[in-house]
Amino acid sequence: MSAIFQIAGIGIIIAMIHSVLKQMGKEDMAHWVTVIGFVVVLFMVVRLLSELFQEIKTIFLFQ
Amino acid sequence: MIKLLGVVLILFAGTMLGFQQAAKYAERPRQLRQLAHALQRLETEIGYGHTPLPEALKRTAAASPEPISSMLLSAASGVEREEGLGFQESWKQAVLRHWSETSMRGSEQAALLRLGSTLGISDKEDQMKHLRLALLQLKAEEDAARDDQGRYEKMWKSLGILIAVLIVILMV
Numbered sequence: 713m714s715a716i717f718q719i720a721g722i723g724i725i726i727a728m729i730h731s732v733l734k735q736m737g738k739e740d741m742a743h744w745v746t747v748i749g750f751v752v753v754l755f756m757v758v759r760l761l762s763e764l765f766q767e768i769k770t771i772f773l774f775q
Numbered sequence: 776m777i778k779l780l781g782v783v784l785i786l787f788a789g790t791m792l793g794f795q796q797a798a799k800y801a802e803r804p805r806q807l808r809q810l811a812h813a814l815q816r817l818e819t820e821i822g823y824g825h826t827p828l829p830e831a832l833k834r835t836a837a838a839s840p841e842p843i844s845s846m847l848l849s850a851a852s853g854v855e856r857e858e859g860l861g862f863q864e865s866w867k868q869a870v871l872r873h874w875s876e877t878s879m880r881g882s883e884q885a886a887l888l889r890l891g892s893t894l895g896i897s898d899k900e901d902q903m904k905h906l907r908l909a910l911l912q913l914k915a916e917e918d919a920a921r922d923d924q925g926r927y928e929k930m931w932k933s934l935g936i937l938i939a940v941l942i943v944i945l946m947v
Contacts, residue, residue, distance in 0.1 A: 721944040729937050736930040752945070
């Protein structure tokens with residue numbers, strides 16, 4: 713459960729940084745921040761998915 | 776418990792970093808104005824007081840606030856020392872040595888160094904003209920700095936806190 717909250721928190725903070733940077737006229741930097749945040753979240757999701765996969769494998773395939 | 780302490784420390788550090796950056800942007804126009812005042816005073820000393828240059832620098836330094844006054848003082852003392860540097864060399868050394876104490880940037884430094892190569896080598900009309908030129912450049916820089924301040928001061932204040940929170944969330 714905590715991973716979901718972590719991802720949600722990252723999303724909120726990245727959105728705030730994006731809006732702050734955009735307001736100050738640094739749109740290119742704002743987009744980079746968004747992209748980097750997306751990549752970080754993606755890595756976290758991939759790790760979670762691989763854990764899930766491993767678990768499924770141990771439950772159904774190798775009993 | 777120790778985790779909470781770390782969180783607090785990171786938040787504090789990020790906030791302070793943001794505020795420090797913001798303070799730099801707030802300080803620059805103020806120092807530029809002070810420098811312009813100092814140059815104006817120097818112009819008066821040279822043009823109407825006919826004061827010798829080291830003396831004029833010292834009087835100007837006495838009337839200026841801190842980072843600028845020490846710069847002018849060391850420029851004056853460089854000329855008066857035993858081995859006696861030329862004014863241009865002394866001025867250059869003083870500007871370079873004290874520059875890191877100010878919040879100003881390279882363009883002001885270039886204007887000041889150019890001014891240093893013309894002061895004290897010609898008649899007073901010429902010197903006043905060069906001082907006025909430097910004043911104009913500083914005025915333009917001050918306008919640009921004020922623009923930057925309005926734009927970036929707030930940004931850095933919120934950005935510091937936000938980045939600290941992001942680091943905390945990533946690490947917890």
